[in-house]
Every structure is written in structure tokens, then in C-alpha cells.
Amino acid sequence: MQKNLIDSHIVIAGGGTMGTSLVQIFAQNQFHVLLYSRKEATLQKARETIAINQQALVEQGVLSPEDSAALVSRVQFTNDKSCFSSADFVLENITEDMAAKHRFWEEVSALVPEDAVLCTNTSGLSITEMAKAVRLPERFCGMHWFNPPHILQLVEVTKGALSSDSTVDFVVELSKALGKKPVKVQKDIPGFIANRLQYALLREAAHLVESGAATLEEVDLACSLVIGMRYACFGPFRVTDMGGVDVFNSVSDYLFADLCDDKDGSAYMHRLVADGRLGLKAGAGFYTYDKEQIPEIIRERDTRYIKMVQCMDSFEK
Numbered sequence: 001m002q003k004n005l006i007d008s009h010i011v012i013a014g015g016g017t018m019g020t021s022l023v024q025i026f027a028q029n030q031f032h033v034l035l036y037s038r039k040e041a042t043l044q045k046a047r048e049t050i051a052i053n054q055q056a057l058v059e060q061g062v063l064s065p066e067d068s069a070a071l072v073s074r075v076q077f078t079n080d081k082s083c084f085s086s087a088d089f090v091l092e093n094i095t096e097d098m099a100a101k102h103r104f105w106e107e108v109s110a111l112v113p114e115d116a117v118l119c120t121n122t123s124g125l126s127i128t129e130m131a132k133a134v135r136l137p138e139r140f141c142g143m144h145w146f147n148p149p150h151i152l153q154l155v156e157v158t159k160g161a162l163s164s165d166s167t168v169d170f171v172v173e174l175s176k177a178l179g180k181k182p183v184k185v186q187k188d189i190p191g192f193i194a195n196r197l198q199y200a201l202l203r204e205a206a207h208l209v210e211s212g213a214a215t216l217e218e219v220d221l222a223c224s225l226v227i228g229m230r231y232a233c234f235g236p237f238r239v240t241d242m243g244g245v246d247v248f249n250s251v252s253d254y255l256f257a258d259l260c261d262d263k264d265g266s267a268y269m270h271r272l273v274a275d276g277r278l279g280l281k282a283g284a285g286f287y288t289y290d291k292e293q294i295p296e297i298i299r300e301r302d303t304r305y306i307k308m309v310q311c312m313d314s315f316e317k
């Protein structure tokens with residue numbers, strides 16, 4: 001990796017939800033960044049999404065119109081694989097499928113310079129397993145962001161069995177240079193930290209609705225008003241200390257045995273996917289959306305998250 005980070009040749013690969021958002025973070029932090037995707041149509045959609053995201057940031061006063069325009073000018077788009085041959089840093093955001101990621105890394109790690117740092121934004125696939133396709137795997141580790149990454153602050157940096165300490169340290173420092181708050185995941189464990197917690201909650205949330213205990217709306221509201229608010233402030237261990245470990249211990253003793261422990265994914269989500277209800281992008285998921293309202297829903301999401309980040313930042317002052 002070049003010593004002068006800001007002059008580095010950054011390539012974000014995969015122009016879907018995450019790649020589109022990630023280029024904005026790098027560009028906002030003065031990096032010139034290239035979004036690589038195989039298809040021109042994907043790149044065109046990425047340009048449109050960036051325009052929507054930027055509008056929300058300007059409306060919220062996070063960026064001035066001039067800074068937003070300068071940010072957009074630092075992003076370039078390409079479907080030409082030759083971009084990898086001069087890359088100093090590659091962050092892969094393609095489909096969450098080990099075989100696809102193996103194919104990608106086998107090809108790309110042979111194209112990049114030997115001192116390039118290589119990262120995957122996998123949500124929880126094994127870094128060690130993925131590294132089997134990477135030439136010189138000591139320069140490879142996990143760099144896991146959260147959607148929308150141009151707003152949410154956590155980055156999980158996961159060390160695979162072959163990742164070097166210097167690679168991990170570099171990615172931690174890069175995350176900080178991007179204004180984020182990195183945590184090191186010391187063990188290459190499926191789902192890392194945040195997704196293990198999120199999916200434990202999602203499994204129980206789906207079970208509550210499936211078993212008729214509550215509606216989607218009621219579960220979402222209970223989560224926002226209690227879990228989301230408390231954990232935004234403190235996290236589970238401090239919240240438990242404040243409530244009394246003895247109390248939480250007594251409840252755990254009878255409640256854990258009753259919690260959903262499905263081992264084969266969620267039957268509820270299997271049905272949604274089979275019905276094409278893939279979420280907002282498809283106009284329907286758990287809920288049904290008016291497709292014309294989707295840009296407005298994304299804007300509203302960004303607005304709320306930005307306000308939350310500003311609020312959480314104020315706690316630290």
C-alpha cells in the first residue's frame with residue numbers, strides 16, 4: 001500500500017446496495033474512488049442512487065451543496081477489469097455467495113499489484129475459507145460495513161487465519177481515516193459480532209409473528225422503543241448491569257428455554273423469498289410498498305439514521 005493514503009488507487013467492486021454507498025464514504029473523505037461493476041446498467045443505477053443519498057445529506061445539513069458536488073466528482077465508474085491492475089486497495093461487495101467470491105478473488109488477486117490490500121465486505125462468510133482463492137492471502141481480511149454505510153459508523157475488521165497483523169492494522173486505520181469506528185473481530189466466526197446479535201433477534205422476531213403472539217408492526221415498535229433505544233445508548237451488558245444482573249439472570253433461567261432456536265433458517269423468510277417478496281427493492285417483503293414511494297422511503301431512512309448518529313455523537317461530547 002502506498003504511504004500517502006489519499007493518493008491511493010481505491011477500487012470498490014460490486015455496484016449494488018453496499019458498493020454504491022461505500023464509494024460515497026471514500027469520496028467524502030477526499031479519496032478518488034472507482035466503482036467497478038460488470039454491467040453498465042448497474043453503474044447507471046448506482047449514479048441515480050448516489051444522487052438520492054446526496055440529496056438527503058444536503059437536506060440534513062451534513063454536507064453543503066458544494067461539498068456534495070465535489071464528492072460526486074471524485075467517484076468514477078467502470079466495467080473494465082483493467083482497473084484492478086493499478087489498485088492499492090480493493091473492497092469487494094459482490095453477491096454473498098462463497099463460490100462467486102472465490103471466482104472473483106481468484107481472478108482479481110492475480111491482477112492487482114502484490115502490495116495491494118484486499119478486503120471483502122461479506123456479512124459473515126468465513127474469511128479464512130474465502131482467502132483460499134486469494135493469491136498472497138496475508139494481504140486479505142474482512143472489512144464489514146453496515147447498511148447504509150455512508151451513515152452508520154461501525155466497521156468490523158476480521159482477521160482470517162492467514163491475514164497478517166499489518167493488513168488488519170492497516171484496515172483499522174483506514175476505517176478511522178474514513179471517519180468510522182472500527183472493531184477488531186479476533187476470531188473468524190460466522191456472522192462476526194453485529195450480525196450474530198441481529199440475526200438472533202430477527203429469528204425471535206419472526207417467531208413472535210409466526211406464532212401469533214404479535215403483528216409485524218407491534219414487534220417493530222417494541223424493538224424500536226425498547227431494544228433499539230436502550231442499545232443505541234449502552235449495549236446489552238451495560239443495560240443488564242443497570243437493570244440488575246440478578247434480575248436478568250432469573251428471567252434468562254426460564255426464558256432461554258422458550259426462545260426460538262430454529263436451526264434451518266426462517267420458514268417465514270423462506271416463504272417470502274419464494275414469493276418474490278425480497279424487500280424494499282422488490283416493492284414487497286414483510287411489508288408491501290408502493291414502488292413510487294421507494295426513493296422517499298430511502299430518503300426518510302437516511303434522515304432518521306443521520307439524526308440518530310448526530311444524537312449519539314452528542315453523547316460523547
Ligand SMILES: NC(=O)c1ccc[n+]([C@@H]2O[C@H](COP(=O)([O-])OP(=O)(O)OC[C@H]3O[C@@H](n4cnc5c(N)ncnc54)[C@H](O)[C@@H]3O)[C@@H](O)[C@H]2O)c1
Pocket residue numbers: 013014015016017018019036037038042092093094095096097100104121122123124144145146147
Ligand atoms: N445489503 C446489506 O445490508 C449489506 C450489509 C453489509 C454487508 N453486505 C455484504 O456486501 C456484499 C454485497 O451486498 P449488496 O447488498 O450490495 O448486494 P447487491 O445484490 O445489492 O449487489 C451485489 C452486486 O454485485 C454484482 N456482482 C455479482 N457478481 C459479481 C462479480 N463477479 N463482479 C462484479 N460484480 C458482481 C451484482 O450484479 C450486484 O450488482 C455481500 O457480501 C453482502 O453480504 C451487505
